[in-house]
Amino acid sequence: MSGAPGPMMRAVGVDLGSVRIGVAIAPADAAVAVPYEVLERSGERARDHEALAGMVADVGAEVVVIGLPTSLDGGEGPAAVGVRAEAGEIAAALDVPVVLHDERYTTVSAERILSEQGLRGPARRKVIDKVAAAVILQSWLDARD
Structure with a gap:
């Protein structure tokens, strides 16, 4: 069957x-990303990466997809350079592959989703990050088809 998607894998x-x-997850038996968790930064990246590694292990992820903030023209500015560096540190702390995926428009998409659900103020701030992670992961999943 031509055009069939690749094998499904549990992804974060x-x-x-x-x-x-x-943080968002996509179970191996589903092609849909769902918001999972928001990890508050501790001020120590190693501690944050350890917490993230625990989540990856808890869900049995086979791959971690990190959003790469590129500019609208596809270029990479200081934010992308910082994410690339941190993604390297995260990859060193994990036993599964780490891939970067273009995250252009994900915050806009996440804001639209939450607006449609009527979430405002503090309620929105509590979930926007995991919804953005789900948008990034869904985009990556869709690109694999």
Whole structure:
């Protein structure tokens, strides 16, 4: 059957923020990403990466997809350079592959989703990061088809 998607794998999506890390998951038997958790930054990246590694192990992920903040023209600025560096540190702390995926428009998409659900203010801030992670992961899943 031509055009069939590749084998499904359990994946974790990550939206690296300066204050919070959004985490989403996609079970191996589903092609849909779902928001999972928001990890508040501790001020120590090694501790944050250890917490993320625990989540990856807990869900039995086979791959971690980290959003790469590129500019609208596809270029990479300081934010992308920082994410690439941190993704390397995360990869060193994990036993599964780490891939970077273009995250252009993910925050806009996540904001639209939450707006449609009527979430405002503090309620929105509590979930926006994991919703953004789900948008990143869903985009990666869709690109694999």
